[in-house]
Amino acid sequence: MKDIKRIHHISAIVGDPQENLDFYRDVLGLQLIKQTVNFDDPGVYHLYFSRQDENKEMVITFFNWPNEHRGRVGSGQVGTIAFRIPKGSMDRWQAWLKDKGVDSKISGLFDDATLEFKDVHGLSLALVEGEEESDDDAILGFHGTELLSADPEGTRSTLVDDMGLNVVSENPAKIHLETRGEEAHQIIISTSPMPKGLFGVGTVHHVAWNAEDEAEHKEWQSHMLDAGYHVTEVKDRKYFKALYFKEKGDIVFEIATEGPGFTVDEDVNELGQHLMLPEQFESQREELVQNLKTLQL
DSSP, X not given: OOOOOSEEEEEEEESOHHHHHHIIIIISOOEEXXXXXXXXXXXXXXXXXXXXXXXXXXXXXXXXXXXXXXXXXXXXXXXXXXXXXXXXXXXXHHHHHHHTTOOEEEEOTTSSXXXXXXXXXXXXXXXXXXXXXXXSOOOOEEEEEEEEOSSXXXXXXXXXXXXXXXXXXXXXXXXXXXXXXXXXOEEEEEOSOOOBOBOSBTEEEEEEEEESSHHHHHHHHHHHHHTTOOOOOOEEOSSEEEEEEEOTTSOEEEEEEEEEOTTSSSOXXXXXXXXXXXXXXXXXXXXXXXXXXXXXX
């Protein structure tokens, strides 16, 4: 098996879709690249965001649940999602967040200066400077994520022994891992015990890891089944193929293919501008549109 090279996407549960769009577009400067619905619950939006430029490898997605369904962050979940920003831009980002009314703090969560804050629905986010310099301060991609494992050593085993990540450092508070690809995504496994998390608004649903193509994807399915994980069948998510399993610390992982990509149903210049439905829901379009809040783009 090849080793996991990078994060494919991260999916979280948030509230009002317009508030979600306004925050990630107007505060974080990301582009809405896909309006669709949750394929397992088509009564709610599934919104995809990425960088503003042609590089769409960094994708964060959101299931927009009603605000009253609050989650509880805890063990068996992904914790903080960290984005990578250009070298030397953190002070400007902190000032920008303050200007937008977003409280933030500097910590050492990712073993480097980490600017931590929450989005409009309480989701834990962070910014960490990379080595890359840029003419602007736009988000470069994912820096990594924190995992709130119910079994930190088990999660370490999944990621290192079964998926090929490297160990950067270990101490009593956390285990620091890194993917082997050029993105070098940083994964922090917290060793502090926490009550079991509950999915809902303000929590992360899963982190997805990248497989280059369908052949490699099937190899991962067989590999993880052979390693004793309960792996789902391959699911067609239109823009990629997906399979899911819980790692040894109860966190939901996905492995997703790179293709076919987000331009299979929209021109690159129109990404995110229209509600795109998978074929199985097209006959319900009128009913679904009536129940979904119209987004102000």
